[in-house]
Amino acid sequence: MLEAYALVTIVIITKIFYTFPLTTIKQTGTAAWYTTLISCVGAIVFFALLYLLLQRFPQKDLYQVFEAVLGKKVSRFIILIFSVYFLYYTGINLSEFVTILKIYSMPFTPKEVLVAGFLTVIAAMAYVGLEGIVRVAYVLFYLIITGLVLILILAIPFYDFNSLKPWLGYGLGVSASEGFLKISAYDSVIILAIIANSLQGLKYFKRIGLSCLLTAGAIFSICLACILAAFQYTAGSGYISGMYHLSRIIYYSRFFQRVEAIFLFVWVFASVIAISAVFYIALSSYCRVFSITNHRPLLWPFLFLTFAFTFLPSNIYEIISVHVRLIRGYSVFLIVPVPILVLLVSIIRGKKGGKASGT
Amino acid sequence: MSEKKPKNIIWQMLELISYKKTSRPKTFILPEMDEQQSKQRQESNKRQESEQQQIPENRQQSKGRNQADEQAKDTSQIPGGQEQKHTQAMVVERAGQRRRIPKKPLAASEVKSARVEKDQVKTDVNSNLQVLRQAFHVPENKDLIIRDIILPxxxxxxxxxxxxxxxxxxxNEYILRPLLEQEATSQSGNTKGIALEDIVLTNDTQSLKNINEVISEILKGNTAVYVDGLDYILICETIGFEKRGVETPKTEIVVKGPQEAFSENLRTNITLLRRIIRNRDLVTEFFEIGEKSSTxxxxxxxxxxxxxxxxxxxxxxxxxxxIDFVVSAGMLEELIEDNPYSLFPTILNTERPDRTAASIMEGRVAIILDGTPIVLIVPVTLNALMHSSEDAALKWHNTTALRMVRFCAFAxxxxxxxxxLALTTYHHEMIPTELLIAIAKAKENVPFPTIIEVLLMELGFELIREAGIRIPGIVGNTLGIIGALILGEAAVSANIVSPVLxxxxxxxxxxxxxxxxxxxAFGVRILRFCFIFAGAVLGFFGLALAAVLLTLMLVNLKSFxxxxxxIVAPRTKRGKDIVLRWPLWMQEKRPDFLNPLDSQRQPEIARQWTQQDPE
Known part of the structure; x- marks a missing residue:
């Protein structure tokens, strides 16, 4: 149970190391820290609906439910769209991470080399499969959380919580609408529904999902508040990676300063786990569509496609304004409504299946 | 037999140039040649059969046994253990060699019974002697001593x-003397009635009817005794070869704790364990490994x-x-471990009986190979590899502190x-200015890039270590230390490496x-070079990627x-002597991940005197 919790939490919170703080602060100003809580509440509602759907088909995972409700052809088409989306998500996330790495830490290293190194590890993780990814996630989860907490604690001398004012940011309406769109920042919780059969029943599914969303919401909110408190919304919306800057300002003496490089470990750990998990889900979704039992022969083509997606955006501006906006804003119109529609169809058509397990 | 249908010319040409597999493995002959040869073979078979009948009976028996052995070997080598169709062996004489020609398939049960019959001990001295002499290649082999005796x-x-x-x-004293002096049982003249077991005075005897088992026992150092007319051979335990005694451990030295180590003798090693665990449930099972060495x-x-x-x-x-031959625990380890490509061992090696006993008491299995002083323990986890034999002898807080030191040492x-390398090449900003200046100053006169410096020094260190092991006695260690000091000093003076390095x-x-x-430690030595490479190519990013790969490798390893x-991945119940060592009286449970049948090590209150009033 804890392993699945660690995996999904890492997949959700990894965005905090990327441009998520920048875009959120830019769009909602000083209200960013609670806008994400609005998104979190929205994500919990979405998760509740997801739970209701799985409850109707207790011994099935999300894709099996799709098939049971919508039939083979339609469900496979939807799963294929999900697979493409997850693959795109993998590529854009990787591109975002590598670009930030190049900007802050390794400006002279070619992007291709960084991507190739990263993809090598992703290939190994995906080759081993879900069990390996989940176990690595659990082992490194504590390190990631410790690193994150350390950054926040060590930067305390630079916080001025007056910078969180005005409390309403750009207005409640903006916060609410952006909050709704940012539900997509939490939509990775759907992974739990896809791997539901690997969990020990729906009771654990519910518990893990809620814990993940609440933890992620708390982490996002605290990190955004700390970034705002340290840099104000003006500078906060200018830094590409707010968390990296937060670690950069840590200064205790001439001996203990500029320690941001050490936090690279935390970022890489989190990024590798998050991206390889989504990559594996994309791969396994594709295998489901075409009833392929062994995912390993498909590793090379999928790695190649991810490599291609990584080089789709040509610069950081394009990443932020187009692709990140798509996967952390408008993807809410893809990931969220499909299960809800399936739930509605199953209710209307009165479809149910299996006996409840662990509920 | 139906007549062959006429074939067209193309077909015949194809047959002419095509190769056909014959009964002789790994040889291919043209079909016409094969037909001619098979006719010749049949003729020679008939000749051979008639000659065979004239060979004295005992000679024929021994040859037949060899043939059966050959046949047994052939069938045992079939992959998957499936027996081929057995063919009735027909003997062909060709320059003293024998070869089988398939004639009529025999049922598996018939083959088995024929083989069993041929392996039986014969009822006359000459035949049995002949078999043993042939088996041990006497007279070329001078090691087999055959002492002929004539009883009263x-x-x-x-x-x-x-x-x-x-x-x-x-x-001499307990087999020969009683045999030559025995009278009572021999008076009857009924050889079947002689109870050899009652005559010889050795502590362990076995009556064996299978000649292969007899040979196996002789190889172990036991003595075979046979008297004419018996249908069995008596095996008397006489093992008594030279062996090393129980000495102090060489690689797992402790300050507190027992000072005994295993030796090369299997029986001694088992005795050492039995002396520690005096429990009737301690079970020892034996296996023979090595087709040729029978270890x-x-x-x-x-x-x-x-x-x-x-x-x-x-x-x-x-x-x-x-496998033909196993001589060391390392070889056996390689043959039975789960992940042979892993850099980390998944089997624990120890030379200490106390550690082995402690592992057995936790629910592990010890594997002892004759001829090696190292015992293998399975299953193990990474935490078990970080434990030392001294852990149990020290106070719990000292042990815990030491284990933390070991984990740091591992990292x-x-x-x-x-x-x-990553720090000085990619992330200078992290180094405090004063230290950075000191490093830069020290590196000022060094002409090599840092990666070359690191590799040179690491390689030098490995060389010194390897040389230190090869040089005999205490000189090796001393030379290693002095070599390192002199080499290091000289390298710094010659501006080849910086002192920081x-x-x-x-x-x-x-x-x-x-x-x-x-x-x-060996695995770590190799891994270090991988991390040096990762740090040199991609800095901290590379190191982090390598760390993820290492974690992935570790979480996928299994030991039996x-x-x-x-306890970490997958998460199991925390024990009280796994990472941290709690006081002994708090260690009520055995490790959960081993799934022992009896998980309770001791009652909840081990120190029951604390519940009593002092007298």
Whole structure:
């Protein structure tokens, strides 16, 4: 149970190391820290609906439910769209991470080399499969959380919580609408529904999902508040990676300063786990569509496609304004409504299946 | 037989140039040649059969046995254990060699019964002697001693044993003397009535009717006794070869705790264990490994405590090793481990009986190979490899602190050179200014890039270590230390490496030595170079990627079905002597990941005197 919790939490919170703080602060100003809580509440509602759907088909995972409700052809088409989306998500996330790495830490290293190194590890993780990814996630989860907490604690001398004012940011309406769109920042919780059969029943599914969303919401909110408190919304919306800057300002003496490089470990750990998990889900979704039992022969083509997606955006501006906006804003119109529609169809058509397990 | 249909010319040409597999493996002949040869063979078979009948009976029997042995070998080599169709063996004489020609398939049961019959001990001295002589290649082989005897009742007999493998006093005093002096039982003249077991005075005897088993016992150092007319051979325990005594451990030295180590003798090793665990449930099972060496291997476990699935798995692996020769625990380890490509060992090696006993008491299985002083323990986890034999002898807080030091040493030994390289090459900003200036100053006159410096020093260190092991005695260690000092000093003076690097390499080497497990330390040595490469190419990013790969490798390792990273991945119940060592009286449970049948090590209150009033 804890392993699945660690995996999904890492997949959700990894965005905090990327441009998520920048875009959120830019769009909602000083209200960013609670806008994400609005998104979190929205994500919990979405998760509740997801739970209701799985409850109707207790011994099935999300894709099996799709098939049971919508039939083979339609469900496979939807799963294929999900697979493409997850693959795109993998590529854009990787591109975002590598670009930030190049900007802050390794400006002279070619992007291709960084991507190739990263993809090598992703290939190994995906080759081993879900069990390996989940176990690595659990082992490194504590390190990631410790690193994150350390950054926040060590930067305390630079916080001025007056910078969180005005409390309403750009207005409640903006916060609410952006909050709704940012539900997509939490939509990775759907992974739990896809791997539901690997969990020990729906009771654990519910518990893990809620814990993940609440933890992620708390982490996002605290990190955004700390970034705002340290840099104000003006500078906060200018830094590409707010968390990296937060670690950069840590200064205790001439001996203990500029320690941001050490936090690279935390970022890489989190990024590798998050991206390889989504990559594996994309791969396994594709295998489901075409009833392929062994995912390993498909590793090379999928790695190649991810490599291609990584080089789709040509610069950081394009990443932020187009692709990140798509996967952390408008993807809410893809990931969220499909299960809800399936739930509605199953209710209307009165479809149910299996006996409840662990509920 | 139906007549062959006429074939068209193309078909015949194709047949002419095509090769056809014959009954002789690995040879291919043209079909026409094959037909001619088979006719010749049939003729020679008939001749051979008539000649064969004239060969004296005992000679024929021994040859037949050899043939049966050959046949047995042939069938045993069939992959998957499936028996081929057995063919009735027809003997062809060709320059003294014999070869089988398929004629008529025999049923498997018939083949088996024929083989069993041929392996039986014969009822006359000459035949049995002949078999033994042939089996041991006498007279070329001078090791087999055959002592002919004539009993007081005029019956012929013999003793057979391997020179140097037996205790001759036992043979002279407790086998030969009683045999030559026995009278009572021989008076009847009924040879079947002679109870040899009652005459010889050795502590263990066996009556064997299978000649192969007799040979196996002689090879172990036992003595075979046979008297004419008997249909069995008596095996008397006379093992008595030279062996090393119980000495102090060489690689697992402790300050507090027992000072005994295993030796090369299997029986001594098992005795050492039995002396510590005086429990009737301590079970020892024997296996023979090595088709040619027949090395004896024992597994020792505590029945009723150990997980039976682990025992079954150990037995399955040991029973299914097909190799000619095994001489060391390392070889056996390689043959039975789960992940042979892993850099980290998944089997614990120890030379200490106390550690082995403690492992058995936790629900593990010990594998002891004859001829090696190292015992293998399975299943193990990474945490078990970080334990030392002294842990149990020290106070709990000292042990816990030491274990923390070892985990730090593990991290330093893998990461430090790569970290230094990444830091000085990619992430200078992290180094405090004063230190950065000091490093830069020290490197000022060094012409090589840091990666070359690191590799040179690491390689030098490995060379010194390897040379130190090869140089005999205490000189080796001394030379190693002096060599390192002189080399380091000279390298710094010659501006080949910077002094900071000497510190880094020395720290890494020390950390490597701090690891309690020799095989683990080896794995770490190799991994270090991978991390150096990763740090040199991609800085901290590379190191982090390598760390993820290492974690992935570790979480996927298994030791006889038990995950190598148990208690963390997968998460199992925390024990009180796994990472941290709690006081002994708090260690009520055995490790959960081993799934022992009896998980309770001791009652909840081990120190029951604390519940009593002082007198």
């Amino acid at each position: 009742n005029k019956k012929r007999g013999f003793l057979a044993f391997l020179d140097g493998m037996v205790n001759k006093i036992i043979i 004896v291997c024992a597994i020792v476990y505590l029945q009723g405590l150990v997980n039976p699935l682990v025992v079954r798995e150990v037995k399955r692996r040991l029973e299914n090793i097909k 330093i030994a893998i990461l430090l050179p790569g970290f230094y 000497i510190i880094i390499v020395a720290l890494t080497g020390l950390s490597n030595f701090a690891l309690p497990n020799y095989s683990l 079905g038990v995950p190598f990273m148990s």
